[in-house]
Amino acid sequence: MNNVQEESLRDQKKSRRRRQILEIARGIIAAKGLRSLKVRDVAEAVGCSVGSVYNEFGDFDGVILTVNRETVQALTARLRGVPAEDPVRQLYGLAETYLDFFAGHANLLRSLFEHRMEDDRPYPDDILQMVMDAFALMHPPLVRLLPDADDVKIALLSRTLFSAVHGIISLGLEERMVAVPPQMLRQQIEQFLDVHLGGLGILPQR
């Protein structure tokens, strides 16, 4: 039995293939939507059998969920990169970053928010938790801007704001529905924040 830090040839191939499968699957979802993702297409593109996909991920939902997990991780990383010096600018930055990410990866985000499990199996807890964590990123700047509000109020407000922005973006980018051009969407979101922060007694100062 070898030591922990050593990686056998087996493990190398395994993790290499695992990465390949995810890369191909993500590419297909991003390009043609979740509905166009097929086990056989993935297996062929990777150069392995369909059985290997199942060995690696258990079932096809496993592939999708892993892609979704990485999507929310990437989103959160981007959101964490928004400068936090000025809380007002941070709020605008969070919304605009979300818009950029959504516009650039619309199908990946739709996969995250719209995918339903087979039967009624529960959605993995860690993904839910990560989405909640992303929601909570508006919390700190709001606390700074509304020092007198209690924590529960702020938590509710941050979820409300995030959901509202999500709604504006996701419907706005729904090309089959309304198809607002991204540049106009940006303006729409800025105005939304102007008004809403104004309503909270926070002067935009942009």
Next chain:
Amino acid sequence: MNNVQEESLRDQKKSRRRRQILEIARGIIAAKGLRSLKVRDVAEAVGCSVGSVYNEFGDFDGVILTVNRETVQALTARLRGVPAEDPVRQLYGLAETYLDFFAGHANLLRSLFEHRMEDDRPYPDDILQMVMDAFALMHPPLVRLLPDADDVKIALLSRTLFSAVHGIISLGLEERMVAVPPQMLRQQIEQFLDVHLGGLGILPQR
């Protein structure tokens, strides 16, 4: 050749079966979600062959789209029923009515907003138009409340508000994600409108 207003036995059976198919399909979507809708289940429940479903609706998307069409019609009817005397009350009423409808028919609304067509066939224009019309229901009360704003601004604002409320509700009711209890959601939406209308210079006066 008979006259127009007469309905042949054939047509009676046809339209009766058409209604049955839609009823069953809507029931399945409402109860177990769009993913659980199967042609064979519908055919068996209606008591006809799968071929008849295809004769009537062309393909399975046709059934789904017809259910969706009736969903948005029902929603619009409910929204039109909101009293229009007081424009502020009307805005709150529209949001709350949307919440009630969404809470009562979550799977049907998800089918409306999340269903993707096979291949990349376009979504039927009339459904899109009806969704846009529903969006526009906030337009008249906003015009009354902001008589100095130009029409384009109002149109944008009404779409923004509708999308924001939609986001708060659809994510709030997403049981796998956050699962805000409906009563709390109602409060959340009222507060959201309080703040946002306040930011627009409209005093809540509820």
Next chain:
DNA sequence: TACTCATATGAACATTGTTCAATTTAACTC
């Protein structure tokens, strides 16, 4: 090298949307 067992394979199966040749039946004619 020989042996062992984890992994990979892909043919076979299960489910589900779709088609269409054969059958049934309403509508019409006499």
Next chain:
DNA sequence: GAGTTAAATTGAACAATGTTCATATGAGTA
């Protein structure tokens, strides 16, 4: 009412796709 016709209905067969599992392969080990 019997016969004719055209349209609707049927369901077996097909196609696409997720899933399984007996078998083959090959990495690890002595």
